[in-house]
Amino acid sequence: MTTSFAAQVNSIMAALILLTAFGLLVQRRILGLLHLFAWQGLFLCLSTAIVGYVTGVHHLFISSILTLTLKVIVLPYILYALIEKLHIKKEIETLVNIPATMLIGIALVIFSYHLTAPITQLSTLVTRSTLAVALATVMLGLLMMVTRRHAVTQIIGFLALENGLFFAATSATYGMPMVVELGVALDILIAAFIFGIFFFHINTTFDSLDVEQMAKLKEED
Amino acid sequence: MAPFDIAIVSVFLMASPVILAPCCAKSRGLTIYLSFAVTAAASLAAVAAGILAVHYGTNTSAIVQMGLPDLPFHLRLDPLAGFFLCVIGLLSLFVSIYSIGYVKGFSPSRPIVRFVVFYALFIVGMLLVVLADDAFFFLVAWELMAASSYFLVMYEDEKAENRRSAYLYLVIAHVGAIAILLSFGVMAGLANGFESFQGYTFDSMRATTYPVGWATAAFLLSFFGFAAKAGVIPLHVWLPEAHPVAPSNISALMSGVMLKTSIYGIVRITFDFLKFFPWWWGGIVLVLGLISAVLGVLYALMQHDLKRLLAYHSVENIGIILIGLGLSMIFTSFQFPVLAALALIAALYHTLNHAMFKGLLFMGAGAVLHATHERNMEEMGGLIHRMPWTSVFFLVGCVSIAALPPFNGFVSEWLTFQAFLLSPALQRPILNLLIPLGAALLALTGALAAACFVKAFGVTFLGHWRGHQSIQRVHEVGWHMRTGMMLAAVTCFALGIFPTIVINWMDVLPERLVGGRIAASAGAYGWMWLTPYARERASYSGFNVFIGIMLVVFVVWLLLHARKKAVHRVPIWDCGFEKINARMQYTATSFSMPIRRIFGFFFHIREESQAVEPIRHPAYPEKLQYRLRVRDRFWNWLYKPIGEGAFFIARKIGNLQQGRIQVYLIYSLVTIIVLLVFLG
Numbered sequence: 001m002t003t004s005f006a007a008q009v010n011s012i013m014a015a016l017i018l019l020t021a022f023g024l025l026v027q028r029r030i031l032g033l034l035h036l037f038a039w040q041g042l043f044l045c046l047s048t049a050i051v052g053y054v055t056g057v058h059h060l061f062i063s064s065i066l067t068l069t070l071k072v073i074v075l076p077y078i079l080y081a082l083i084e085k086l087h088i089k090k091e092i093e094t095l096v097n098i099p100a101t102m103l104i105g106i107a108l109v110i111f112s113y114h115l116t117a118p119i120t121q122l123s124t125l126v127t128r129s130t131l132a133v134a135l136a137t138v139m140l141g142l143l144m145m146v147t148r149r150h151a152v153t154q155i156i157g158f159l160a161l162e163n164g165l166f167f168a169a170t171s172a173t174y175g176m177p178m179v180v181e182l183g184v185a186l187d188i189l190i191a192a193f194i195f196g197i198f199f200f201h202i203n204t205t206f207d208s209l210d211v212e213q214m215a216k217l218k219e220e221d
Numbered sequence: 222m223a224p225f226d227i228a229i230v231s232v233f234l235m236a237s238p239v240i241l242a243p244c245c246a247k248s249r250g251l252t253i254y255l256s257f258a259v260t261a262a263a264s265l266a267a268v269a270a271g272i273l274a275v276h277y278g279t280n281t282s283a284i285v286q287m288g289l290p291d292l293p294f295h296l297r298l299d300p301l302a303g304f305f306l307c308v309i310g311l312l313s314l315f316v317s318i319y320s321i322g323y324v325k326g327f328s329p330s331r332p333i334v335r336f337v338v339f340y341a342l343f344i345v346g347m348l349l350v351v352l353a354d355d356a357f358f359f360l361v362a363w364e365l366m367a368a369s370s371y372f373l374v375m376y377e378d379e380k381a382e383n384r385r386s387a388y389l390y391l392v393i394a395h396v397g398a399i400a401i402l403l404s405f406g407v408m409a410g411l412a413n414g415f416e417s418f419q420g421y422t423f424d425s426m427r428a429t430t431y432p433v434g435w436a437t438a439a440f441l442l443s444f445f446g447f448a449a450k451a452g453v454i455p456l457h458v459w460l461p462e463a464h465p466v467a468p469s470n471i472s473a474l475m476s477g478v479m480l481k482t483s484i485y486g487i488v489r490i491t492f493d494f495l496k497f498f499p500w501w502w503g504g505i506v507l508v509l510g511l512i513s514a515v516l517g518v519l520y521a522l523m524q525h526d527l528k529r530l531l532a533y534h535s536v537e538n539i540g541i542i543l544i545g546l547g548l549s550m551i552f553t554s555f556q557f558p559v560l561a562a563l564a565l566i567a568a569l570y571h572t573l574n575h576a577m578f579k580g581l582l583f584m585g586a587g588a589v590l591h592a593t594h595e596r597n598m599e600e601m602g603g604l605i606h607r608m609p610w611t612s613v614f615f616l617v618g619c620v621s622i623a624a625l626p627p628f629n630g631f632v633s634e635w636l637t638f639q640a641f642l643l644s645p646a647l648q649r650p651i652l653n654l655l656i657p658l659g660a661a662l663l664a665l666t667g668a669l670a671a672a673c674f675v676k677a678f679g680v681t682f683l684g685h686w687r688g689h690q691s692i693q694r695v696h697e698v699g700w701h702m703r704t705g706m707m708l709a710a711v712t713c714f715a716l717g718i719f720p721t722i723v724i725n726w727m728d729v730l731p732e733r734l735v736g737g738r739i740a741a742s743a744g745a746y747g748w749m750w751l752t753p754y755a756r757e758r759a760s761y762s763g764f765n766v767f768i769g770i771m772l773v774v775f776v777v778w779l780l781l782h783a784r785k786k787a788v789h790r791v792p793i794w795d796c797g798f799e800k801i802n803a804r805m806q807y808t809a810t811s812f813s814m815p816i817r818r819i820f821g822f823f824f825h826i827r828e829e830s831q832a833v834e835p836i837r838h839p840a841y842p843e844k845l846q847y848r849l850r851v852r853d854r855f856w857n858w859l860y861k862p863i864g865e866g867a868f869f870i871a872r873k874i875g876n877l878q879q880g881r882i883q884v885y886l887i888y889s890l891v892t893i894i895v896l897l898v899f900l901g
Binding site: 095111115139142143145146147148149154211212214215216217218 | 883890893894
């Protein structure tokens with residue numbers, strides 16, 4: 001596999017990741033979101049593996065395997081179990097309507113390309129063209145957290161944001177040092193457990209997982 | 222032993238009740254006697270250290286390896302510190318003796334260990350403030366003093382009023398402390414660059430020459446901070462709130478010496494660190510001093526709460542001290558070292574005097590409170606028959622604070638007047654206008670203070686008992702309290718009779734600080750005559766005045782008693798009424814009424830009288846209800862707008878907090894984008 005071919009494949013992966021990020025923005029059903037998130041993880045894992053293979057940075061394989069286990073299998077499974085347990089399968093409404101969210105998302109992607117243009121020109125890495133996509137994924141994840149009102153979707157948004165960060169690390173510097181990546185992976189796992197506990201508490205307190213309910217906690221003046 | 226060692230011993234001894242009192246908490250009597258005996262001994266040591274330090278002009282310093290790593294505490298005893306050590310020690314000696322009796326009078330259910338502990342820490346804080354020789358240690362001591370006095374003001378914390386007053390005190394003290402901290406920051410930064418911390422010692426601040434702009438910033442910040450502690454108008458609002466609610470021995474210490482630590486701070490920073498300053502700094506100090514003096518005494522006149530009245534008088538006296546300091550600063554900047562020395566001596570002498578007579582007056586007020594359980598003067602009267610000793614000591618305090626010879630208040634105010642009158646034509650027209658005006662206002666202050674204390678003494682001790690309870694249960698206080706007051710009264714008298722000796726003793730202060738001295742001319746005609754400048758210009762002999770007064774008293778006594786006829790008391794002439802009763806007396810409110818009319822615009826007065834109509838006819842009301850509320854305008858003018866503005870802004874900012882997660886996330890998103898746009 002030549003470097004330029006790898007770059008092409010990597011770009012396709014980046015495109016797919018961006019696509020799934022938009023998919024996450026527009027998907028209304030919670031199980032669909034979960035599937036999309038798993039797909040995004042898979043693309044990320046493939047992209048990391050390709051970069052690792054082409055550049056010879058072998059610890060990226062370990063990252064790739066970690067991504068596969070955690071983000072494609074473990075986390076979706078945990079969330080799936082949670083959804084089953086709490087019986088939340090119904091459609092979820094967004095705060096901003098979906099076309100508007102899409103437009104904002106597109107604006108954010110353009111903004112990311114604009115922002116990373118000078119870096120892309122300076123960089124010599126194979127992955128340089130994907131940095132903009134990585135940044136856009138981070139922004140879209142944040143946007144998803146802003147526009148959704150259900151706690152589980154917010155967590156998925158957060159995890160998508162983390163995917164974007166991971167992708168940015170791979171595309172900007174061929175991945176973070178091994179120790180850091182292991183740490184981050186562990187953090188994600190622990191975060192998932194904590195979220196689970198929070199969901200449970202929010203659900204028992206407010207009898208719903210709608211975070212709008214938490215506005216009641218604000219003190220009145 | 223060197224003075225410095227005595228001072229250190231004094232600090233340790235003063236701190237020992239912190240450990241001693243909890244150890245013997247089982248026995249209430251033992252705790253009181255032991256703790257206050259120890260603090261009295263420690264105060265005595267502080268006085269000795271102070272007197273010796275000023276006398277020998279010592280300049281000892283030491284480094285204590287405590288505090289933060291690489292930032293050790295520095296201590297230093299120089300004549301200025303020694304002088305204030307002496308002031309603090311002298312009053313806390315008297316108050317400690319007085320406290321034995323006063324604290325025993327607390328109700329048995331009140332825990333006293335914490336009182337004793339904070340009392341000791343409070344004095345330790347004050348001693349360390351003057352001994353500190355670096356900004357860090359100074360602020361630690363300053364906060365120790367502020368925090369422990371806060372707990373002492375809060376001592377009777379079951380009343381909401383006390384908690385509110387103590388909180389107000391704490392807030393203003395801390396606003397001031399922040400300003401002081403910033404001022405030290407400016408000076409330390411200029412002394413040794415903003416990168417290293419080594420400029421925090423006072424030595425390096427002393428050795429630096431500051432650019433005028435930064436020096437002004439440092440001066441204004443520190444002056445603001447110290448003025449907040451000293452209660453200079455308009456930062457005085459905490460004084461009349463906190464002093465009445467604190468236990469009286471604490472009021473005596475707070476008003477008598479704690480306020481003086483800020484005078485120390487101003488002198489230290491202005492004359493010792495900044496050294497060269499433009500004349501208008503002095504102008505600011507002088508003007509604020511004049512405002513505080515005049516308004517302080519006017520507000521005092523309107524009070525009928527004895528301790529609140531005294532608290533306003535502290536504002537007035539701090540004003541008088543600042544007048545002296547301001548003049549000294551003006552003369553220093555125009556290069557008149559001798560006049561600057563005279564004004565500085567006047568200010569510092571008044572500092573010492575005010576500590577003595579205000580301490581005495583608060584102790585007297587405490588004795589009255591102790592005996593009558595009453596702070597309102599309208600409910601007192603005729604106490605001279607029940608409490609002869611207290612009334613004599615209180616009278617000494619009144620005469621001293623009203624600046625009447627032969628007591629000490631007269632000497633220092635007279636010296637301040639001399640500084641005004643001797644001032645030559647200066648090159649600034651505004652000063653030539655301000656200085657005579659200042660002298661006139663100071664004279665007005667003195668006259669009003671005299672009126673105020675005629676009222677305070679007359680309404681409280683003379684006439685007939687107005688209270689609702691029986692006067693029979695009012696008794697003279699115990700000998701501890703009387704001893705404390707007596708010692709303070711004797712000191713007031715001695716400071717008024719022997720000013721030459723005192724000035725000779727403290728002459729080293731102006732010599733070090735402003736480069737001039739006056740002892741040679743002040744004592745040129747022996748200890749009896751005080752001639753601050755030259756005999757032709759002005760001279761005063763407290764001793765001769767005293768002898769003269771004694772002669773007059775003796776002659777009058779002879780005229781009364783030499784006729785071999787016993788003096789007998791008859792009922793007072795009742796002007797045709799059948800029976801004169803206690804309600805027909807002059808009251809505190811009626812006494813101050815003319816002044817309230819003249820200076821009405823300074824006060825926020827709400828006065829209403831209402832005829833309570835009887836059954837018979839509206840033209841013949843049986844009862845008149847009269848309500849009068851006099852408040853100081855500053856609260857509504859200055860503090861209320863600030864408070865309301867703060868709440869308004871807080872509410873507006875509070876709108877940011879919607880309680881919805883999405884909104885908070887939008888804040889993050891927008892922040893990220895904005896940062897990327899502008900910094901990316």
